[in-house]
Amino acid sequence: MNILPLRVALAQVNVTVGDLEGNTNKILTAMQQAYAAGAHIVCLPELALAGYPPEDLLLKPGFVAANLGKLHHLVSESRHMPELTTVVGFVDRDHDIYNAAAVINAGKLVGIYHKHYLPNYGVFDENRYFQAGRKAPIFMINDVHVGVNICEDIWYPSGPMTMQAHAGAEVILNINGSPYYAGKGTFREEMLATRAADNGVIVVYLNMVGGQDELVFDGGSMVFNEQGTLIARAKQFEEDMLIVDLDSASVFRSRLHDPAPPPGTPARGF
Amino acid sequence: MASDDVPIISVATRDYSSRERTHVILGAPQRIEPKMEYLAEIYAALVLGTGDYVRKSGFKKAIIGLSGGIDSTLTAVIAVDALGAENVLGISMPSGYSSEGSKTDAQLLVENLGIQFMTIPIEETFRASLKMLEPALGEGDPGLAAENLQARIRGNILMTISNKLGPIVLTTGNKSEMATGYSTLYGDMAGGFAVLKDVLKTLVFDLCRYRNSLGSAPVIPLSVIEKPPSAELRPNQKDADSLPPYDVLDPILKAYAEDDRSFSEILAMGFDQKTVERVMRLVDISEYKRRQAPPGVKITTRAFGRDRRLPITNKYRETL
Numbered sequence: 308m309n310i311l312p313l314r315v316a317l318a319q320v321n322v323t324v325g326d327l328e329g330n331t332n333k334i335l336t337a338m339q340q341a342y343a344a345g346a347h348i349v350c351l352p353e354l355a356l357a358g359y360p361p362e363d364l365l366l367k368p369g370f371v372a373a374n375l376g377k378l379h380h381l382v383s384e385s386r387h388m389p390e391l392t393t394v395v396g397f398v399d400r401d402h403d404i405y406n407a408a409a410v411i412n413a414g415k416l417v418g419i420y421h422k423h424y425l426p427n428y429g430v431f432d433e434n435r436y437f438q439a440g441r442k443a444p445i446f447m448i449n450d451v452h453v454g455v456n457i458c459e460d461i462w463y464p465s466g467p468m469t470m471q472a473h474a475g476a477e478v479i480l481n482i483n484g485s486p487y488y489a490g491k492g493t494f495r496e497e498m499l500a501t502r503a504a505d506n507g508v509i510v511v512y513l514n515m516v517g518g519q520d521e522l523v524f525d526g527g528s529m530v531f532n533e534q535g536t537l538i539a540r541a542k543q544f545e546e547d548m549l550i551v552d553l554d555s556a557s558v559f560r561s562r563l564h565d566p567a568p569p570p571g572t573p574a575r576g577f
Numbered sequence: 578m579a580s581d582d583v584p585i586i587s588v589a590t591r592d593y594s595s596r597e598r599t600h601v602i603l604g605a606p607q608r609i610e611p612k613m614e615y616l617a618e619i620y621a622a623l624v625l626g627t628g629d630y631v632r633k634s635g636f637k638k639a640i641i642g643l644s645g646g647i648d649s650t651l652t653a654v655i656a657v658d659a660l661g662a663e664n665v666l667g668i669s670m671p672s673g674y675s676s677e678g679s680k681t682d683a684q685l686l687v688e689n690l691g692i693q694f695m696t697i698p699i700e701e702t703f704r705a706s707l708k709m710l711e712p713a714l715g716e717g718d719p720g721l722a723a724e725n726l727q728a729r730i731r732g733n734i735l736m737t738i739s740n741k742l743g744p745i746v747l748t749t750g751n752k753s754e755m756a757t758g759y760s761t762l763y764g765d766m767a768g769g770f771a772v773l774k775d776v777l778k779t780l781v782f783d784l785c786r787y788r789n790s791l792g793s794a795p796v797i798p799l800s801v802i803e804k805p806p807s808a809e810l811r812p813n814q815k816d817a818d819s820l821p822p823y824d825v826l827d828p829i830l831k832a833y834a835e836d837d838r839s840f841s842e843i844l845a846m847g848f849d850q851k852t853v854e855r856v857m858r859l860v861d862i863s864e865y866k867r868r869q870a871p872p873g874v875k876i877t878t879r880a881f882g883r884d885r886r887l888p889i890t891n892k893y894r895e896t897l
Contacts, residue, residue: 323633392588410588418586430875430883447587474583487622488878492612518629521774521872521882523622527612539607544621551607 312552313451313478316341316349317528319547321517324358325370331356331377334395335384337548342388344550347449350480351395352515352524353422353458354406356381359396359484359515360522365404365436374398378409378416386414392448394455396482403438408455408482410446418444423467424459430486430522433459443467445476451555452476454508458483461502461510472506477533477558479506483514487525496529496537504535507562509553516546533558616787619780619876620655626874627772628659631745634769638744642731642765643667643686643694644809645679649749650686650801651785652772656747662691666744669696670731672703674809678800685798699730706730724810728764736767745769748871753778755870755881756830757856758863759808759820766870774873775880777830778806778823821852829856833895835879840895857895864889 318337322330334351341349353359357374364370378397385393392412399407399419406422421440425433446453454471461468461481468479485495495512503510509532516526523544530539530551541549613621631639639656643649656665667690669683687694706726707719714722735746746768752775754760773781785802789795806816806823820826829848832838833856843853867881868889879885 321629410586412588417588429878432883441582443583445583445585447585452585470583474580474585486875489615489619489622489876492618516625518626518633518874520630521626521875521880523626523629523874523876525618525622527610530607537609540609540612542610543613543618544625547610549608 313348313449313555314344314346314550314552315478315480315511315530316344316346317511317513317530317541317547317549317551318349318351319514319516319526319528319541319549320351320355321524321546322352322355322358322515323517324361324519325364326358327356327373327377330358331380334381334393338381338385338388338391338393340548341550342391344548346391346550348392348394348453348480350482350511350513351393352513353396353408353482353484354398355395355482355515356397359519359524360430360432361398362432365398371398371400371404375400382409382411382416383414385411389413392417392446394480394482396457396484404436405440406433406437406457407440408457410455412448418446418455420444420455420457422457422460424463426459440467443470443474445471445474451478451553454479456481458485461512462498464502464505468502468508469506472508476508477555478509478511478553479503480511481513483512484524485514486522492525492527492543495527499529500531500535500537503531503533507533507558507565509533509555509558511551511553516544533561616783619776620784620787622876623655623772623776623784623874624659627655627747627770630770630872630874631660634745636743636745636769638664638666638742639747640666640668640735640739640742640744641747641749642735643669643683644675644749645669645682645686645801646749646809647781647785647801647806648751648754648773650682650797651781651788652747652749653686653690653692654785654788654796655772657690657692664744665690665692666738667692667694668735668738669694670699670734671696672699672727672809674727674811674814676807676809678804679809682798682801686796686801689794689796689798697734699727699734702730703727724808725761725764727810728761729767732761732764732767739769747772749773750870751776751778751781752877752881753820753823753826753830755867756834756863757820757826757859758866759816759859760866760870762866762869766866768871771871771873774870774882775876777827779827821856825852826856829853830860833857834860834881834885835877840897844897861891861894864891 399405408420410418427434454476527543528541541547748768751773
């Protein structure tokens with residue numbers, strides 16, 4: 308049983324679409340800062356390597372390849388920070404392309420998550436580019452079960468996050484490129500609190516920050532404990548590194564104290 | 578509980594217990610930054626969106642046509658907050674229709690902001706252009722064409738300075754204007770980035786009051802906020818001559834252009850039928866203009882940009 312907190316760093320960075328070199332350096336700097344702060348995990352935003360949204364750059368095989376090259380550079384650099392696990396958004400290629408999160412540790416690409424829900428409304432066009440993922444892996448990081456997913460995945464009560472929570476995840480890392488509109492912050496906060504409480508998991512919500520053409524990413528990354536209480540929030544509209552210590556043991560305790568079956572579980576006794 | 582869909586992958590990490598940690602009460606609130614208020618948040622979004630667009634596109638400086646009106650004033654203040662006063666250049670381009678009050682207001686704003694400023698009167702060029710065009714336009718009052726000509730001379734001046742000296746032209750039109758087409762193509766719409774494109778006029782007023790509430794002294798001259806809006810393109814012109822009052826117009830625009838409410842739903846909100854009909858028509862017929870406008874910061878659920886994909890050639894009109 309883990310009694311030490313899991314220290315998670317939320318690197319709320321301002322990346323630039325297409326600036327693979329600059330974004331990679333920014334990500335590396337964030338990894339080093341998180342490492343120096345004693346974090347077990349550092350999260351970086353959705354498609355942080357490529358910048359979000361990369362739009363039709365995604366139709367250029369050279370761009371996808373260059374983004375993968377940079378990912379391998381990050382993986383190689385991670386050997387200097389062996390106790391740190393990095394979760395970072397990139398464009399994965401496997402016959403087709405995916406909006407993906409890489410899980411990197413000690414010089415290895417430990418796992419890859421592919422986004423399930425591809426938004427295609429409002430300003431979003433993700434079906435134009437990406438295939439949808441189907442798996443929802445859980446990573447054991449310092450004895451804590453951690454589920455990784457991306458942005459839209461957490462907006463659906465029956466999405467991969469619920470699969471991960473039901474399979475034993477105590478912490479969910481949800482990385483985002485979520486554009487601002489007036490009032491969205493409150494909407495997000497209520498949704499995330501509900502998701503955390505309903506599934507009895509700690510939710511780490513990381514957003515990017517910065518302007519990209521007409522979009523503004525507002526940051527305001529947040530962490531909710533398994534009871535749905537906000538326990539940390541980063542600055543809005545500014546780069547920030549939010550470091551939070553998570554009590555994963557409390558998730559198990561809460562589940563013992565509130566033995567309500569998770570949503571979607573068939574009723575017993577019939 | 579691992580399954581095909583939920584595999585469990587172990588990440589080897591070393592024991593951290595030997596590393597020094599600050600004492601924390603587990604599960605207790607840690608750093609919680611305060612959440613911004615409504616207007617503060619929108620203002621911050623405009624500043625970040627404008628600043629990042631300018632910087633990430635490789636510009637350092639911005640140039641803005643300052644009329645002394647509320648839109649160009651707010652645009653300039655946002656530009657200064659985003660880029661620094663040393664990177665913003667204001668140009669006043671008065672014509673014979675520009676009021677003394679507007680010229681004074683522009684001057685006062687420039688002093689408050691501490692930006693570089695230049696006055697380039699357009700009267701002479703305006704007269705020469707009308708004369709040059711006489712054979713084509715014929716006798717009689719050129720009317721709206723003459724109004725737009727002034728805006729186009731100004732757009733030309735800003736683009737030429739941008740061309741030579743390199744600053745990006747920030748356009749100053751607001752969402753109410755963009756929605757109704759109360760703007761001039763290749764005139765006040767000419768430029769690189771439209772800061773207030775998603776900000777309805779009533780919100781422009783609110784944001785000015787909000788910005789004035791920061792700091793010790795108001796940066797926006799009060800007369801800018803208090804005088805009735807005017808394009809000053811003909812004698813004694815007021816926006817209210819061409820458009821319904823903004824406190825009527827803006828809710829109709831939100832209902833129609835943002836929320837896709839029907840004619841009867843908008844009427845049920847308590848607006849006059851003729852007004853609603855006219856506003857909807859103005860929105861419908863100016864799609865071609867909006868598509869040629871520069872991008873601007875999205876602050877609503879439905880901005881004029883990636884969010885809204887109406888056909889430009891379109892015969893459909895809402896009926897009761």
